[in-house]
Amino acid sequence: MQQNSIARLGSTGISAVTDLGRMGFYLLQTIQGCFRRPFRFAEFMRQLNFIGVGSLVVIFFTAASTGMVLGLQGYYSLHKFGAEGMLGSAVSLTLIMELGPVLTALMVTGRAGSAMCAELGIMRISDQIDALDCMAVDPFRYLISPKLLAALISVPLLTALFDVVGIAGGYIAGVQLMGVNPGSYFDGMRTSVTNHDIWLGTVKSFVFGMLIVWICSGRGYFVHQIRGVGFGARSVSKVTTQAVVMSSISVLILDYLLTAILI
Amino acid sequence: MSVNAIEFKDIEKAFVREDGGRQVILNKVSFTIPAGKTTVIAGGSGQGKSVTLKLVLGLMKADGGQIFVAGDDVTNARGNRLKELRTRFGVLFQGAALFDSMTVFDNVALPLRERTKKSEMEIKDQVMSSLEQLELYGHENKFPAQLSGGMKKRAGLARALQLKPEIMLFDEPTTGLDPVMTQEIYQLFARTQAQVGYTSIIVSHDIPKIFNLADQVIVLNNGDVDVFPSPEAIQWSQKPHIKAFVKTTMGTIYQSHLVEQ
Numbered sequence: 001m002q003q004n005s006i007a008r009l010g011s012t013g014i015s016a017v018t019d020l021g022r023m024g025f026y027l028l029q030t031i032q033g034c035f036r037r038p039f040r041f042a043e044f045m046r047q048l049n050f051i052g053v054g055s056l057v058v059i060f061f062t063a064a065s066t067g068m069v070l071g072l073q074g075y076y077s078l079h080k081f082g083a084e085g086m087l088g089s090a091v092s093l094t095l096i097m098e099l100g101p102v103l104t105a106l107m108v109t110g111r112a113g114s115a116m117c118a119e120l121g122i123m124r125i126s127d128q129i130d131a132l133d134c135m136a137v138d139p140f141r142y143l144i145s146p147k148l149l150a151a152l153i154s155v156p157l158l159t160a161l162f163d164v165v166g167i168a169g170g171y172i173a174g175v176q177l178m179g180v181n182p183g184s185y186f187d188g189m190r191t192s193v194t195n196h197d198i199w200l201g202t203v204k205s206f207v208f209g210m211l212i213v214w215i216c217s218g219r220g221y222f223v224h225q226i227r228g229v230g231f232g233a234r235s236v237s238k239v240t241t242q243a244v245v246m247s248s249i250s251v252l253i254l255d256y257l258l259t260a261i262l263i
Numbered sequence: 264m265s266v267n268a269i270e271f272k273d274i275e276k277a278f279v280r281e282d283g284g285r286q287v288i289l290n291k292v293s294f295t296i297p298a299g300k301t302t303v304i305a306g307g308s309g310q311g312k313s314v315t316l317k318l319v320l321g322l323m324k325a326d327g328g329q330i331f332v333a334g335d336d337v338t339n340a341r342g343n344r345l346k347e348l349r350t351r352f353g354v355l356f357q358g359a360a361l362f363d364s365m366t367v368f369d370n371v372a373l374p375l376r377e378r379t380k381k382s383e384m385e386i387k388d389q390v391m392s393s394l395e396q397l398e399l400y401g402h403e404n405k406f407p408a409q410l411s412g413g414m415k416k417r418a419g420l421a422r423a424l425q426l427k428p429e430i431m432l433f434d435e436p437t438t439g440l441d442p443v444m445t446q447e448i449y450q451l452f453a454r455t456q457a458q459v460g461y462t463s464i465i466v467s468h469d470i471p472k473i474f475n476l477a478d479q480v481i482v483l484n485n486g487d488v489d490v491f492p493s494p495e496a497i498q499w500s501q502k503p504h505i506k507a508f509v510k511t512t513m514g515t516i517y518q519s520h521l522v523e524q
Contacts, residue, residue, distance in 0.1 A: 011279075038377075123362075126358055126360060126363075127356040127357070127358060127360035128360050128361075128362055128363075130317075130322055130354075130356070130360065131354065131356060131360040131362075133320070133322060133349070134320055134322075134349055134352060134353075134354040135349070135373065135374045135377065135378065135422075135426075136346040136347075136349040136350050136378060137373070137374070137377045137378070142377070
């Protein structure tokens, strides 16, 4: 009984290390695929449209809601100390350094990452990826690399949009509704936000963009090799759920690490 | 091309089960597949028929032994060598494996667009000519979901034949087809093989019908392999599992057919 438990533990450990190695190799192949010819420009544009343009609405509403809540909450907290003039700094720094990149990444994971995982999972179980391999067509260059490039461009742009809409939402709640001085809102923002803060937010959004494609597409690509998810349509649904959870948790963990390293 | 299109030498393959145990699929098996002929690989479910095809294509690596394609050792082929190896093959998957977001035309044109430097006009001419030969003319703008099972197989075959392969691998090509369509597909295989001259390897459960196409039969059973130089030779085997295989899969129909011959 005890021997069985030890064997199971060992087997799980080996499986986890194998999985990590496989995913590392997968990321490397995907990055290499970005430089292999012929470049699939049409597929890249399609992915840019899917990940970027398709996420505009959800990003807009999330940013507006987050900014307005920050404006209201910030006002009530700062009002206690008579520091309403700091509202612009508080809202903009929170959005640019933390909430913008993180919430954008979580929204993109939920909307585009899950779709990416399911699409590749279905292609895998219906032998479409094997068919590419058999035709000597590199599946990384053909399928995954355009997704990575599109995410590397669209996630930072969506984050920038999130920041702008969030700051506008904070302005509506703080200035228009609660009566904070508009000059102090924007002046506080101008004086407290540095290039380093913007750089930090941009680096995070790049890293998150890569992370989303890596985890979500990788889980779908390897659906046939992941232990414990079963087979067929059920394996795709389980792996898609796993991908969204893993990607979201990784974004949150990496957010802390990047802040700790880069701040 | 050498006399043997493919040679397996002491090939071993095992999988790790969910409970951590080891399941042996191929246990030091050796066989050859003659060039220009049709070899049928038969056996029960889970006996390693599809694994054998994946090993040939380099989609899976063997745990031991050597695989030769046209005399070249390709056991550990990687990168460009593996790519070059795969250009020799055409594969028709069980479900045809057409890209469901592409039209029939784009599916068939894919290998030409990706692997050749032909112009769009040349590609169009070649694809339309293939579709006409395989009776898919007029269906080129349909998506795979709009095709019947037989049409999907024909589209898959058209795609596989675009680069004029030396060896065609068919993975259970008639699964899910009615007897009439099955017969049509077999006739199509025979016709295209005569035109292109490829070596044909067919994994199939459709016994005894598939034996009408076979020059050689390989039966996989519990990790071992039995090779028969002709379909007729199977019934003379004294091995109990082959006798059981003949009885369950062919019954009296094929035996009486042999007696007639």
